[in-house]
Amino acid sequence: MRWISVWRRNMLVWRKLFAAAVLSNLADPLIMLFGLGYGLGALLPSVEGMSYLAFFAAGQLCTATMFTASFESMFSGFSRMHGQKTWDAILYAPLTIDDIVAGEIVWAASKAWLTGSTILGVVVVFGLASSPWVLLALPAAFLVGLAFSAVGLIMCVLARGWDFFSYYMTLMMTPMMMISGVFFPAEQLPAPLLAVAKALPLYHGVQIVRPLVAGGPPPDLWLHAAVLLAYAAAGYTLAIYFARRRFSS
């Protein structure tokens, strides 16, 4: 449990920069949610039996969680590892690179969870959720955060410079957001694209959260959760592998 001291270090920085951190993590997704949700919602009939605003809110909860997790593990992680050499300093103490990787992943997932749960709060306050089932979106958001933090940290420990992250953002995250059923039901996609979406984590997050917002248990809950967990576990294992390689040379 030594990784907790790494988590607590990041938490302390976050507390000191609270206002800026919350603004950047919440303002963007909320502006997007209400801008698109109300605007498009006025034109659209209900989607899958929900108002478009509620439909999109479920997708946006997952997307915002994905972005917070990815930004924290990639950009902030790289800044700590490469720019500030914070990881080097921690390694002089009785911690190993494995502890740091674990602390960073759980931290980024925690921060992402906070984004997700705040959006959930907005969903509830605006009456977009109709039953207590929606509370299960809290652990779901953490799982989404964990999956993207772990993958993001692989990118972090592989990166040689800041530019590296734009490949992942542009080639992975943006297309993933488009095909994962955030803005429209993924089932409308051509079969090959839907297959790609199903192989990626964001789709499964949306498949869990949307039924919860609608007010019932998600079909195939354990399958979707298992995919997210698999991404988290594989990401963690690979991040440790590449981090050890980076720090042993």
Next chain:
Amino acid sequence: MTALSARALRKSYGDLEVVSGVDLAVAPGECFGLLGPNGAGKTTTLKLCLGLIEPDSGEIELLGEPVPRKAREARARVGVVPQFDNLDPDFTVEENLVVYARYFGIAKEEIRERISALLEFAGLAGRGDSKITTLSGGMKRRLTLARALVNDPQLVFMDEPTTGLDPQARHLIWERLRRLTQEGKTLVLTTHFMEEAERLCHRLAIMDRGRIIAEGSPRALIAEHIEPQVLEVHGPGYETWMQRAKGLAPRVERVGDTVYCYGEDIEPVLKSISGELSYLHRPASLEDVFLKLTGRDLRD
């Protein structure tokens, strides 16, 4: 019982062997210096001793623990001052110490009691709430030293502790390091400042191209490797004069347009200096030993 020992240590990166069979033995309470030009393998040797990288072969024992196998246990009782400061810029002076102590599993209450002593030691009393960005280079260095002491270590590694500091800041660091040896802590430092090594280290090893090429106390090294008197001569006509000097001093060498004469008794050479030649007569120093053993070629 040694505080740190290494036997037949080797480490390669690709085709380049950075550490080629290093043996070290540092006694408890000793201040041990590792000297060498850039790229000699000093920092790699330190990293190997801390268990941050694994040797290709060889054995290391740090405070009785085999490294890298039990490096974590060893590091719990060790402090490190790295070559480049990596203090946490988001934190104040005090927060840096509190957060760092947590990595050692030291609770806030426990470290709070020691913080004023650590800040006093670092010459930062009353600056606990200062931001790192407002500190001078010397202050940051001293805070890094204080941070290395949060776990009350038995041994402190220091990688070029005074590089980049002005003389005032450097002397203050030296004074603090002497205090640490008086408290019985073992210090292992790398440096390429001969003056620093001569003043601080009880014993030192000169390292070059991955090997240790000489070892001993500063005085013993000077006595063993170099004549006690040195005369540096330069100016118009030095080449002609050099021919004469060769008959008067046991060892004469030329570097660029300066002639170095080394000997037990340098008086005859001194008397032969005439005309517009400039000279400097001084006792031999560790730097002369260093340059004799590692050569005068640039190492970039």
